[in-house]
Amino acid sequence: MHALALLAACVTIVGAIMVITRRVAVHAVLYLVVTLLALATVLVMLGASFAAMLEIIIYAGAxxxxxxxxxxxxxxGQPDSAREKEWLRPRAWLGPGVLATIVCAELLYCTSPLSGAAPVPAAITVHDVGADLFGRYVLVVELVSYLLLAGLVSAFYIGRNRAGGR
Incomplete structure (x- = not known):
């Protein structure tokens, strides 16, 4: 099980490096999804399956x-047709595809009864997460939501100014 945790950690690190080094934003987003899935795998191995599902649903999804x-x-950037041709090249999908396959194989192995993983005695419940998020961490949750909103508005404003200058 330790080897699987190290493999998931390596996939997370490789995915994060690829997010930073990609020039095309869509490729970086693909690697970011793989990185978030690998983090969810690490959470499953730690016994926090509910936190892993939140990671997948909220971050890797929404x-x-x-x-x-x-x-x-x-x-x-480029016109739509040229950009879409660049996105659809197999070379662009090979890296995220390989990393996602490794992560999915790990998740399937860890959740199968054949893995022989010992059950974790203290599981995190939905009530615990809700009580923490809307209890002592409510200010942090609200600040993060404002930060995401400010980032979206800033990106829209910067993009509009650049598009107007073309």
Whole structure:
């Protein structure tokens, strides 16, 4: 099980490095999804399956849809047809595909009864997460939501100014 945790951590690190080094925003988003899935795998191995599901649903799902929407809305750079041809090349999908396959295989192995993983005695429940998020961490949650909103408005404003200058 330690080897699987190290493999998931390595996938997370490689994915994060690829997010930073990609020049095309959509490729960076693909690697970010893989990185978030690898983090969810680490959470499953630690016994926090509910936190892992929140990671997948909120970050790898909803936030990534928001990022793709912003990228499409800004429409910076090349014309649409040239940009779409670049996105659809197999070379662009090979890295995220391989990393996602490794992460999915790990998740399937860890959640199968064949893995022999010992059950974690103290599981995190939905009530615990809700009580923490809307109890002592409510200010942090609200600040993060304002930060995301400010980032979206800033990206829209910067994109509009650049598009107007073309």
């Amino acid at each position: 936030i990534m849809v928001l990022f793709v929407f912003v990228i499409m809305m800004l429409n910076l």
